Amino acid sequence: GQQLNQSPQSMFIQEGEDVSMNCTSSSIFNTWLWYKQDPGEGPVLLIALYKAGELTSNGRLTAQFGITRKDSFLNISASIPSDVGIYFCAGQLKGAQKLVFGQGTRLTINP
Amino acid sequence: DTGVSQDPRHKITKRGQNVTFRCDPISEHNRLYWYRQTLGQGPEFLTYFQNEAQLEKSRLLSNRFSAERPKGSFSTLEIQRTEQGDSAMYLCASSLHRDYSTQYFGPGTRLTVL
Numbered sequence: 001g002q003q004l005n006q007s008p009q010s011m012f013i014q015e016g017e018d019v020s021m022n023c024t025s026s027s028i029f030n031t032w033l034w035y036k037q038d039p040g041e042g043p044v045l046l047i048a049l050y051k052a053g054e055l056t057s058n059g060r061l062t063a064q065f066g067i068t069r070k071d072s073f074l075n076i077s078a079s080i081p082s083d084v085g086i087y088f089c090a091g092q093l094k095g096a097q098k099l100v101f102g103q104g105t106r107l108t109i110n111p
Numbered sequence: 112d113t114g115v116s117q118d119p120r121h122k123i124t125k126r127g128q129n130v131t132f133r134c135d136p137i138s139e140h141n142r143l144y145w146y147r148q149t150l151g152q153g154p155e156f157l158t159y160f161q162n163e164a165q166l167e168k169s170r171l172l173s174n175r176f177s178a179e180r181p182k183g184s185f186s187t188l189e190i191q192r193t194e195q196g197d198s199a200m201y202l203c204a205s206s207l208h209r210d211y212s213t214q215y216f217g218p219g220t221r222l223t224v225l
Contacts (some may be wrong), residue, residue, distance in 0.1 A: 018173075033212070035216070040221065042217050043154065098159065
């Protein structure tokens with residue numbers, strides 16, 4: 001099946017640092033989404049991207065839809081303890097209904 | 112709360128038993144999706160409905176799995192003769208037909224098969 005390569009797999013940072021993670025694929029996606037998942041909970045939608053080159057912010061979060069339509073990145077500025085969790089990228093191929101997810105990036109913050 | 116809800120949140124069962132999960136989507140959303148997530152992995156698509164019609168099923172959905180959405184509102188996912196490999200988080204998501212990319216997830220049902 002389709003694979004999304006998400007990196008890094010884990011990050012250990014200090015509170016206040018900026019964070020960057022990305023997702024790449026060999027396939028062209030029509031939509032990219034970023035979710036955050038806390039232990040024992042479902043993924044929560046953070047940002048949705050619909051056009052190549054699109055740059056969208058949600059508070060301290062910024063995500064971009066790559067020009068090639070094969071990648072996306074998520075940045076978190078000035079991290080705080082509640083940013084801890086697993087971040088997933090998800091993509092949707094043209095004409096497809098399902099989302100394809102990356103493996104996740106586990107973010108740990110040292111206060 | 113008007114988000115996606117799922118019931119139960121946790122289910123422990125013995126191998127060979129049948130289990131059924133329920134999902135209530137966001138009220139105006141006519142598309143409903145089921146995904147499965149195993150430990151350390153991202154969610155994987157199982158099936159989706161538009162209103163009451165089941166329009167796509169993944170190869171992951173073996174013949175022991177059946178999903179229904181009889182009135183186009185809530186959905187149920189049944190697993191018959193559960194196996195230990197069925198242990199996972201079962202996630203439900205919903206979306207609007209006109210914006211089917213933007214899928215909102217429920218809290219999930221954690222299934223443990225002993």
